[in-house]
Amino acid sequence: MTGLPPDLDAALVALSGFRPLLVASDYDGVLARLRDDPSSAVPEPGVAEVLARLAATDGVTVALVSGRGVADLQATSGLSGPYRWVGSHGAEFDGPLRGELAARRNALAERLAPLVAGTPGARLEVKPASVAVHVRQVHDRSAAAALLARAEAPGVGVLGDSSLTMKPGKDVLEIAMTDADKGTALRRLRKELGSAAAVYLGDDVTDEDGFRALGPSDVSIKVGEGSSDARYRVADTAGALAALARLADLLR
Numbered sequence: 001m002t003g004l005p006p007d008l009d010a011a012l013v014a015l016s017g018f019r020p021l022l023v024a025s026d027y028d029g030v031l032a033r034l035r036d037d038p039s040s041a042v043p044e045p046g047v048a049e050v051l052a053r054l055a056a057t058d059g060v061t062v063a064l065v066s067g068r069g070v071a072d073l074q075a076t077s078g079l080s081g082p083y084r085w086v087g088s089h090g091a092e093f094d095g096p097l098r099g100e101l102a103a104r105r106n107a108l109a110e111r112l113a114p115l116v117a118g119t120p121g122a123r124l125e126v127k128p129a130s131v132a133v134h135v136r137q138v139h140d141r142s143a144a145a146a147l148l149a150r151a152e153a154p155g156v157g158v159l160g161d162s163s164l165t166m167k168p169g170k171d172v173l174e175i176a177m178t179d180a181d182k183g184t185a186l187r188r189l190r191k192e193l194g195s196a197a198a199v200y201l202g203d204d205v206t207d208e209d210g211f212r213a214l215g216p217s218d219v220s221i222k223v224g225e226g227s228s229d230a231r232y233r234v235a236d237t238a239g240a241l242a243a244l245a246r247l248a249d250l251l252r
């Protein structure tokens with residue numbers, strides 16, 4: 001017994017026959033539990049080992065696809081191996097933003113800083129390709145919702161600039177400098193690798209782009225509750241680890 005839903009287990013059995021195979025996953029909420037302090041979101045026990053097993057299989061590529069910047073993801077996770085690292089929801093594919101885009105990011109952060117400072121518990125994070133307003137630690141939930149709405153309002157976050165992309169998530173609004181998303185990143189990875197099939201695990205709103213990028217021979221796995229376009233679902237990070245471990249066993 002795998003402990004996985006029977007339909008998911010059957011899908012993983014079928015997936016294990018494809019090569020080249022892309023095994024891709026979000027990090028926070030999938031490989032690591034969500035934390036109030038993002039810097040403390042270390043991988044769940046067993047994650048490093050199962051990712052290493054997957055990556056050691058001929059014809060298999062493991063990719064970490066995160067809203068975090070690549071440097072932050074590598075430092076926080078402590079993971080190392082022959083992995084593909086995609087950060088900032090796909091914007092960090094060939095390196096961090098530079099020049100005019102970076103300057104616009106910094107200017108946006110300056111405009112949002114006073115707004116965030118006025119809401120106790122809120123936090124502003126400047127990422128390599130975006131600015132994020134975090135409200136997980138705001139006790140007044142109406143104030144948290146109001147802050148996110150104001151950050152997205154014309155004249156503050158959006159500024160009438162159609163090149164900015166709103167990426168709402170769990171207790172966060174991320175304002176990205178480009179329209180890159182996890183779906184475009186997965187399609188790009190698959191084309192580059194010539195992947196015959198792929199699996200993607202995610203838990204948040206921004207992972208839906210990744211789920212929609214997959215085809216009928218692929219496996220999309222939603223971690224946790226909420227509506228989703230993913231074909232399969234597990235309850236939590238333990239379920240995500242079980243799915244990856246099952247795939248590693250099948251590939252062996």
